[in-house]
Amino acid sequence: MLDMRLAAARCEDAARAAAYLRHAADEERHARMLERLANTWAARVGGEAERPVAADFEGLYDRLGEERFLAFVHRGEGRATRQFEAYRAHFEARGEPRTAAVFARLIKDERFHEAYTGELLEELAGSPEAARAALRRVAWWEAWRRYRRAGRALAGLLYQGSMAALYLTLAPLMLLIRLVRPVRRGWLPPDA
Amino acid sequence: MAAVLGVSAYYHDAAAALVVDGQVVAAIQEERLSRIKNDPSLPVRAIEACLRLGGIEGPELDAVVFYEHPYAKLERVMVELVRGFPFTLRQFPRALAGQMGTKLWVLDQLAACCSVPRDRVRFCQHHESHAASAFYASGYDAAAVLTVDGVGEQVTTAIWHGEGRALRCVSEIHYPHSLGLFYAALTAYLGFPVNSGEHEVMGLASYGEPRFVEEVERLISVESDGSFALSLPHFAHHRDPRLPFASSLERLLGPRRARRGGWDLASEGDRRYADVAASLQAVTERVLLGLSARAAEETGEAALCLAGGVALNAVANGRMWEQGTWSRMFVQPAAGDAGGALGAALVGAREEGDPPPAPMRDVALGVPLDVGRGVALAEQLGLRVERVEDPAQVMAQKILEGQVVAQCVGRFEWGPRALGQRSLLAAPSDVALRERINRSVKYREPFRPFAPATLRSTTMFDGVDNDMTPFMTTVCPVRAEAREALAAVTHVDGTARVQTVRPGGALEPLLSTLEGMGHAPVVLNTSLNGAGEPIVASAEDAVAFLVSHAIDGLFLEDVILRRPS
Numbered sequence: 001m002l003d004m005r006l007a008a009a010r011c012e013d014a015a016r017a018a019a020y021l022r023h024a025a026d027e028e029r030h031a032r033m034l035e036r037l038a039n040t041w042a043a044r045v046g047g048e049a050e051r052p053v054a055a056d057f058e059g060l061y062d063r064l065g066e067e068r069f070l071a072f073v074h075r076g077e078g079r080a081t082r083q084f085e086a087y088r089a090h091f092e093a094r095g096e097p098r099t100a101a102v103f104a105r106l107i108k109d110e111r112f113h114e115a116y117t118g119e120l121l122e123e124l125a126g127s128p129e130a131a132r133a134a135l136r137r138v139a140w141w142e143a144w145r146r147y148r149r150a151g152r153a154l155a156g157l158l159y160q161g162s163m164a165a166l167y168l169t170l171a172p173l174m175l176l177i178r179l180v181r182p183v184r185r186g187w188l189p190p191d192a
Numbered sequence: 193m194a195a196v197l198g199v200s201a202y203y204h205d206a207a208a209a210l211v212v213d214g215q216v217v218a219a220i221q222e223e224r225l226s227r228i229k230n231d232p233s234l235p236v237r238a239i240e241a242c243l244r245l246g247g248i249e250g251p252e253l254d255a256v257v258f259y260e261h262p263y264a265k266l267e268r269v270m271v272e273l274v275r276g277f278p279f280t281l282r283q284f285p286r287a288l289a290g291q292m293g294t295k296l297w298v299l300d301q302l303a304a305c306c307s308v309p310r311d312r313v314r315f316c317q318h319h320e321s322h323a324a325s326a327f328y329a330s331g332y333d334a335a336a337v338l339t340v341d342g343v344g345e346q347v348t349t350a351i352w353h354g355e356g357r358a359l360r361c362v363s364e365i366h367y368p369h370s371l372g373l374f375y376a377a378l379t380a381y382l383g384f385p386v387n388s389g390e391h392e393v394m395g396l397a398s399y400g401e402p403r404f405v406e407e408v409e410r411l412i413s414v415e416s417d418g419s420f421a422l423s424l425p426h427f428a429h430h431r432d433p434r435l436p437f438a439s440s441l442e443r444l445l446g447p448r449r450a451r452r453g454g455w456d457l458a459s460e461g462d463r464r465y466a467d468v469a470a471s472l473q474a475v476t477e478r479v480l481l482g483l484s485a486r487a488a489e490e491t492g493e494a495a496l497c498l499a500g501g502v503a504l505n506a507v508a509n510g511r512m513w514e515q516g517t518w519s520r521m522f523v524q525p526a527a528g529d530a531g532g533a534l535g536a537a538l539v540g541a542r543e544e545g546d547p548p549p550a551p552m553r554d555v556a557l558g559v560p561l562d563v564g565r566g567v568a569l570a571e572q573l574g575l576r577v578e579r580v581e582d583p584a585q586v587m588a589q590k591i592l593e594g595q596v597v598a599q600c601v602g603r604f605e606w607g608p609r610a611l612g613q614r615s616l617l618a619a620p621s622d623v624a625l626r627e628r629i630n631r632s633v634k635y636r637e638p639f640r641p642f643a644p645a646t647l648r649s650t651t652m653f654d655g656v657d658n659d660m661t662p663f664m665t666t667v668c669p670v671r672a673e674a675r676e677a678l679a680a681v682t683h684v685d686g687t688a689r690v691q692t693v694r695p696g697g698a699l700e701p702l703l704s705t706l707e708g709m710g711h712a713p714v715v716l717n718t719s720l721n722g723a724g725e726p727i728v729a730s731a732e733d734a735v736a737f738l739v740s741h742a743i744d745g746l747f748l749e750d751v752i753l754r755r756p757s
Contacts, residue, residue, distance in 0.1 A: 005732070009732045014568035014569055017572070017732070018572030021569060021736050022739065025740045174277035177271055177275050181275070183275075183424075186365070186415060188363065188364055188365065
């Protein structure tokens with residue numbers, strides 16, 4: 001949602017900027033619909049829904065440029081459509097038509113988003129071939145991003161382990177610090 | 193004469209402020225431009241915007257001043273991690289990564305970001321930034337300055353003495369004894385997010401009875417000299433900032449409230465939490481009154497300046513004002529960490545030998561509105577666009593008809609309050625309208641109050657004649673005879689966080705028009721933002737707000753935008 005808002009702010013063409021704003025408004029509405037759904041389910045099982053997760057932001061418009069940004073959104077909307085179709089089928093099978101109807105509404109919007117971004121991409125790229133090339137480039141970029149994310153997760157685990165080992169060596173320092181840097185209370189002179 | 197950029201970053205509320213020849217040219221919080229609430233990242237967008245507004249390039253800056261001492265901060269964090277062994281195991285890797293990965297290199301990053309030589313980038317102390325942001329902006333010749341927040345490098349509370357250009361620290365209280373972290377711990381206990389839910393706690397407090405004061409006082413002891421100390425076994429901020437209170441606090445006050453919405457103040461459970469909030473507020477006020485008395489005693493001054501996150505507690509500020517200790521009081525409108533950027537810039541300007549800034553009368557220090565861009569977007573979105581000759585007249589009419597309208601004019605505000613430049617406005621009398629805004633526009637708890645904006649000459653409130661009301665940093669009692677007319681903006685305790693509008697203020701044309709039409713010059717004024725979002729900054733943000741929220745119209749200066757009928 002924030003990436004779409006940023007795209008609207010950055011894009012000089014008012015028609016495309018308006019399309020991005022409308023898209024962001026749809027995503028915001030989706031977030032509210034899903035939040036209501038989560039609250040309904042939580043209430044049903046006597047549990048508590050978490051507060052809504054804050055929208056993430058990757059600055060994709062600036063990083064990728066408008067053409068690849070559109071290609072990325074187009075692919076993402078396609079993925080979302082397929083995911084929501086799976087959810088709708090699941091809830092229909094479970095006999096929960098209300099929940100399935102929520103996903104049906106989402107699917108309708110996602111399909112529209114997929115279609116309009118496809119059209120804009122083609123317009124911006126200049127031809128269907130150029131648009132397909134942009135989609136291929138973005139697919140490669142996404143694969144590279146997944147690889148880097150996996151690498152970061154692995155490095156994070158290694159870092160956690162090594163820091164835990166380092167932490168254990170700090171035990172003697174703890175005694176020293178408690179001795180020479182005791183917690184002080186009350187008013188202190190400046191730079192004390 | 194110099195151009196100095198002040199920057200705060202990497203904790204919460206990153207911001208940049210530009211001071212040229214001693215005068216504040218621009219001050220912008222990064223969240224307004226990035227659209228990420230409380231954005232802590234290096235404020236690259238805010239820096240660029242400040243430089244653009246100042247008409248200068250990065251290399252022309254004489255100094256870039258960071259708002260705190262990064263090495264002293266690292267030292268404090270490391271000492272606390274080791275002191276807390278073995279309970280800080282989980283926190284250790286994360287804190288070390290944060291400090292060594294980014295925070296330690298902030299001065300180099302600023303040099304690169306602004307394209308200035310590294311030797312032009314320096315820092316001042318966290319609480320010095322806060323103190324400077326309040327004292328130099330106040331325009332007072334001399335004042336006591338009280339800075340109270342979570343924690344800076346080491347200091348959590350400090351008393352300063354400002355005289356002319358000199359600002360001297362008199363005494364301070366060190367971490368882990370922190371009034372800000374005390375309030376934060378109970379904010380988390382009540383199920384609100386720390387660093388943004390404190391306002392909600394303050395609003396909730398008025399709905400409760402302070403029947404847990406005795407228990408809350410076991411968490412914090414106040415000495416006769418005005419200092420305070422936390423009962424550390426009840427807190428965990430020195431061990432794990434993700435949950436800043438210990439399980440013993442739950443044994444004292446009962447189980448914490450889960451982090452979910454849906455408050456029902458008629459239920460016994462939520463009433464109890466409201467009582468805890470009321471007790472917290474009462475104890476916080478007591479501590480602040482002690483600090484205020486100590487500041488008066490130490491400095492002998494008659495004026496007080498306040499800054500630091502705790503200074504955003506408008507109710508406590510009102511209580512300090514009521515005491516009569518001070519003849520004048522000023523609270524930096526961006527009292528939290530964002531304000532540190534302005535303070536750092538003002539300290540830098542002083543060091544460069546520049547004159548003091550003009551007293552802060554206006555906080556429209558952000559990026560101007562691009563009306564043409566808003567109109568172009570609106571037309572593309574199929575919204576109704578109408579240019580009007582007298583927007584104040586049209587707006588007044590709509591407000592009198594019970595409509596909720598948004599106003600965007602000029603540069604956006606500095607600080608967390610919408611003061612008319614990016615505001616949502618409605619009639620102050622209609623409680624149903626207040627409920628509608630809370631439920632359908634802002635999606636927030638029913639106990640969150642709305643504030644009135646009024647002309648300075650108003651007679652509907654008591655005690656508005658001070659230096660805080662122009663910035664909504666205090667509350668004032670609503671006179672009994674005015675409560676019905678101000679039902680939507682009078683809090684349950686009979687007070688209101690009044691904004692008095694000076695001549696030339698963004699809301700002055702509207703309020704004067706209302707007065708001219710024979711109505712009270714008061715409107716309900718709340719910030720123009722959706723739930724969990726920063727306040728609107730640009731024309732794009734404003735149009736996006738209109739598209740997604742149930743309001744009746746959006747004024748972009750003299751252009752009114754509406755949804756298609």
